[in-house]
Amino acid sequence: MSKQKLSSWNGKLPKIGIRPIIDGRRRGIRESLEETTLTLAKSAAALISAKLKYPNGAPVECVVPEFCIGGFAEASRVAELFQQENVGVSLTVTPCWCYGSETMDQDPLLPKAIWGFNGTERPGAVYLAATLAAHTQKGWPAFGIYGRDVQDIGDQHIPADVEEKLLRFAKAGLAAALMKGRAYLSMGGTSMGIAGSIVDHGLFERYFGMRVESKDMTEFLRRIDEKIYDEEEYAKALAWVKQHCQEGPDRNVPEKQRSRAHKDGQWEQVVKMALIMRDMMTGNPRLIAKGFAEEGVGNNAIVSGFQGQRQWTDYQPNGDFMEAILNSSFDWNGPRAPHLVATENDAMNGASMLLGHLLTNSAQVFADVRTYWSPEAVKRVTGHTLTGVAQGGFIHLINSGAAALDGTGRQEIDGQPAMKPFWDISAGEIKQCLDATQWCPSVCDYFRGGGWSSQFATKGGMPVTAVRLNLAYGQGPALQIAEGWTIDLPEKVHQTLDNRTDPSWPTTWFVPRVTGSGVFRDVYSVMNAWGANHCAFSYGHHGADFITLAAILRIPVFMHNVPGEQVFRPSYWNAFGTADSEGADFRACQALGPIYGARK
Numbered sequence: 001m002s003k004q005k006l007s008s009w010n011g012k013l014p015k016i017g018i019r020p021i022i023d024g025r026r027r028g029i030r031e032s033l034e035e036t037t038l039t040l041a042k043s044a045a046a047l048i049s050a051k052l053k054y055p056n057g058a059p060v061e062c063v064v065p066e067f068c069i070g071g072f073a074e075a076s077r078v079a080e081l082f083q084q085e086n087v088g089v090s091l092t093v094t095p096c097w098c099y100g101s102e103t104m105d106q107d108p109l110l111p112k113a114i115w116g117f118n119g120t121e122r123p124g125a126v127y128l129a130a131t132l133a134a135h136t137q138k139g140w141p142a143f144g145i146y147g148r149d150v151q152d153i154g155d156q157h158i159p160a161d162v163e164e165k166l167l168r169f170a171k172a173g174l175a176a177a178l179m180k181g182r183a184y185l186s187m188g189g190t191s192m193g194i195a196g197s198i199v200d201h202g203l204f205e206r207y208f209g210m211r212v213e214s215k216d217m218t219e220f221l222r223r224i225d226e227k228i229y230d231e232e233e234y235a236k237a238l239a240w241v242k243q244h245c246q247e248g249p250d251r252n253v254p255e256k257q258r259s260r261a262h263k264d265g266q267w268e269q270v271v272k273m274a275l276i277m278r279d280m281m282t283g284n285p286r287l288i289a290k291g292f293a294e295e296g297v298g299n300n301a302i303v304s305g306f307q308g309q310r311q312w313t314d315y316q317p318n319g320d321f322m323e324a325i326l327n328s329s330f331d332w333n334g335p336r337a338p339h340l341v342a343t344e345n346d347a348m349n350g351a352s353m354l355l356g357h358l359l360t361n362s363a364q365v366f367a368d369v370r371t372y373w374s375p376e377a378v379k380r381v382t383g384h385t386l387t388g389v390a391q392g393g394f395i396h397l398i399n400s401g402a403a404a405l406d407g408t409g410r411q412e413i414d415g416q417p418a419m420k421p422f423w424d425i426s427a428g429e430i431k432q433c434l435d436a437t438q439w440c441p442s443v444c445d446y447f448r449g450g451g452w453s454s455q456f457a458t459k460g461g462m463p464v465t466a467v468r469l470n471l472a473y474g475q476g477p478a479l480q481i482a483e484g485w486t487i488d489l490p491e492k493v494h495q496t497l498d499n500r501t502d503p504s505w506p507t508t509w510f511v512p513r514v515t516g517s518g519v520f521r522d523v524y525s526v527m528n529a530w531g532a533n534h535c536a537f538s539y540g541h542h543g544a545d546f547i548t549l550a551a552i553l554r555i556p557v558f559m560h561n562v563p564g565e566q567v568f569r570p571s572y573w574n575a576f577g578t579a580d581s582e583g584a585d586f587r588a589c590q591a592l593g594p595i596y597g598a599r600k
Contacts, residue, residue, distance in 0.1 A: 005336050006282045008302045009056035014088025014177035016170055017063045017110075018045050019078055021094035021103050021127065024070025033096050033122065036154050037068050040117065041093050043156045047163060048170050055337050055361050057423040060174060063087055072102045079107065088177025089170065091115065092131075092142075095153060096122035100131035106140065109180075109209075109595065111173035111552045112570075113143035115166065119153045132571040139592060141551075141570035143169050168568055172549035175358035176595075180209035183300050184347060185281055188217040188307025191344035196532055197307065199347040200471060206594035207477060207553050208351070213299040217312050220276055228295050229275045230286040233332075237271050240332035244431075248438030248455050251504050256444045263441060266450050270321040274331075277304065277322055278339050303354045305345035309447075318442050318451030319343070323402035327353075329363045329422040330405075330430045336422055338363045343402045349534040352469045352479075356538040359545045361421040363406035364536045365458075367397035367508060369468075370501065372527035381500075384493045389485055389511050393523045397466075397508040397535065398501060400446065401439075401453025406539075407506060408436040409459030409486065417459040417486075419539035440504035457498075458508035460488030465542045466510065469555070470531035475586075476594070479550050480559035482526055483541045484512035510537070513561050520561045529559060544568060554595050556586040 020041035023029050045062035052060040063085045069075050082090070090110040092103075095117035105112050112135070116128025128144055135142040147162045158166070184204050191197045204210040223229060250257050258266075279287060283298025290296075306319040313319075319341075325331050326339040340357060342350030343366050353364040374393045375386045386393065409417035410432035411425055420429075442451040466482045487509045489497070498507050512526045519529040543562035550557050551569040567581060569588075576584040576591070 005333055006278060006284055007056060007337050008182075008282055008339065009054060009337055010282075012086055013054050013056075013061075014086055014174065014180075015061040015063050016045075016048055016089040016091060016174065017078070017082040017085070017087035019090060019092040019105060020065070020068045021092055021096075021098050022068035022070045023096045023098050023122070030068075030070060034068060036095055037093075038064070039156055040095055043158060044091060044093050044115065044166060047158055047166060051167055052170060052174070053361060053421070055178070055358065057421065060170070069103050070098060075103050075105075079105075088180065089173035091166070091170065093117070094127050095119055095124045097124070097127050100127060101134045104131050104134055108140055111169070111176050112140065113145055113166075113169040113173070115145040115162065117151065118147040118149065119151050119155075122153060135570070136572045136575055141572035141592065143548075143568065144571045145169070165568060168545055168548050171359060172545055172552055175355065175549050176552045178358055179302065179354065182302045183211050183213045184350060185299050185301035185304035186212055186214045186345060186347065187219070187277070187280075187304060188312065188345055191307045191309050191346070194344055194346055194533070195471075196346035196348035196534060197305065197344055199305070199345065203351075203471065203477060204347075206597035207555060209596045213301060215280065217307060219280070220273055223276045223295070224269065224272050228287060228290075228292050229272055229279065230284060233286070234272060234275055237275065237332040238268060241267060241271055244434045245439050246435075246437075248440035248504065250441045252441065252444050258441065258450060262450070266317045266452065270317050270451060273317075273319065274322040274325050277306070277341060278326060280304070281339055303340040303342065303350045305342035305347055305350050307345040309344060313447045313449050313451070316449040318400070318447045318449065318453070320401035320442065320451055320453045321439070323366070324405060324454045327363060327366065327402070327404035328406055328433070329420075329425055330433075335425045335430070338404065338422075340364065342366060343399055346534050348469050348471065348532065349536055352467045352536040355469070355546060355549060356465070356467060356536055356542070359542055359549060360538045360540060362419045362539055363404040364538050365397075365403045365407040365508065366399055366534065366536055367403060368399045368533055369395060369527065369530050369535050370398045371396040372524050373497065374524065378493070378497070382493045382496045384490060390487050390509075392511075392514060394487060395510045395512070395523065395527050396497070396501070397510050397537070398505050399534075400502070401442070401455065401505045403454065403506040405433045405437050405454065405456070407458055407508065408433045408456045409462050410436050417462045419462070443502060443504060446502070453504050454506055455504050456506045457494060458486045458506070460486050460509070462486040462539060463541050464510065464537045464539060465546070466512070466535045466537040467546055468530065468532055468535045477555045478558045479546065479555050480529075480531055481543045481546050481557060481562065482512040482559075483543045483561055484510055487511055508537075515561055519559055551585070552595070554589045554592050556589045558582065558586075
């Protein structure tokens with residue numbers, strides 16, 4: 001096998017371009033500001049590269065020109081440089097006044113921000129306001145970054161509030177750039193009438209700059225039959241599975257339980273399916289070496305979906321192992337970036353997983369938003385009284401055994417349960433995730449063709465952010481966000497509630513943070529307002545990052561519990577109302593239209 005791990009993130013990745021803006025008047029003014037302005041740009045670049053990483057773990061690269069921009073000619077030279085350097089995000093910095101419409105970034109597809117230095121010696125804030133007005137007038141939105149406290153000219157310290165906005169913008173802008181030109185790999189069609197798996201090509205094309213590659217699920221059978229996979233790696237993977245993937249109880253009635261030989265054969269097939277799905281996404285030079293040049297190049301996919309039910313699962317092993325192991329941050333080759341796969345080909349949840357992964361670099365957990373358990377219902381069924389964060393009830397997140405194993409919560413940050421980027425995960429943490437997971441023979445009532453379902457209970461105490469992208473007729477895509485926590489239940493209570501659905505699947509008990517108003521007035525209202533049967537959740541409270549990314553993509557957010565002071569959108573949004581930020585979000589996105597769509 002290639003020494004380089006197969007990944008969606010090998011190759012050339014977009015960079016962040018820093019545009020140093022300077023007062024172009026010569027004979028004293030420009031000359032006095034040249035070093036200060038370039039140093040400010042380099043400070044921003046150093047901060048971003050030190051704090052942010054690509055999904056492959058490498059530091060984010062920034063491009064800073066060797067000269068400042070004092071007029072249109074220099075702005076054009078920088079635009080050419082950015083094209084040559086594969087810049088996907090534009091950040092303008094300035095400590096002084098200059099001519100806004102002559103120096104502004106006019107590329108309509110680049111996410112943009114302007115940091116106007118808050119100093120009194122030179123009016124950087126005036127340039128910021130003037131140029132943001134130009135961006136708003138022309139319909140090329142830009143984020144405005146303005147520090148709360150006045151600094152002295154030449155002060156290269158980046159205040160905490162400025163740093164927060166710089167990094168939030170850079171992270172979200174880079175997420176948008178990383179999607180552009182890539183693909184969603186749709187394996188199969190619509191699963192069981194689930195609207196999210198009616199894959200909307202226009203959504204991916206116009207809002208994400210991606211394409212959809214559609215394949216039939218029989219491609220798995222063809223590649224298995226013709227051995228279009230790395231046989232050496234397959235042997236390694238199967239041996240790893242036999243050693244580390246412990247089998248759980250068979251919950252089928254005796255007459256429906258499969259023989260040991262049959263189960264062993266299904267392990268062999270699901271391991272091959274995992275290899276094949278990854279290869280279809282990323283490509284594999286070993287396939288080219290075997291004579292399968294077409295198959296070896298892959299589909300340039302950064303997210304995929306597998307229909308499974310029912311045309312596949314009624315007679316073939318389900319996709320649970322494939323989805324669970326690919327969505328995880330490790331496999332038989334050790335830690336590596338997740339290969340995102342949406343269960344039931346729910347492309348809307350696949351897109352939600354993609355947004356979360358690009359913002360956090362960590363695994364995403366795919367789940368049904370299955371049940372709201374009120375305190376009264378829990379008391380009636382189990383006799384247990386809920387207290388603490390769970391006192392208002394909780395939501396049962398569970399799906400058919402396809403969740404990333406990171407979702408066990410057996411990784412740690414500062415001694416607390418977590419889900420981390422793959423480069424921070426230790427061998428011991430991988431073992432703990434595997435030890436906390438059982439693989440149960442799939443229940444034949446659901447999966448006639450058999451297979452294996454992962455089963456675990458997510459450890460409580462993790463801050464998580466649940467999201468869902470929905471499509472609404474007449475509106476288009478809209479995002480909903482719920483920050484909250486995972487919780488532990490007493491073992492007997494957990495077993496009682498878990499056994500009421502399918503205990504051979506992974507369970508997460510989730511409590512969204514309630515605010516006492518709107519749809520976040522209580523936990524029931526959050527469940528009742530959720531827009532679909534699925535969600536994706538990631539580790540940490542990243543709702544503000546999702547909001548910033550959604551604005552870049554022109555996707556309104558119709559439900560969130562992020563504090564208002566953390567909401568960061570382009571200044572263009574202010575022109576659509578400042579008293580009702582949710583309504584302004586919808587109006588601004590409607591006026592602009594999708595970022596890669598035709599302008600109105």
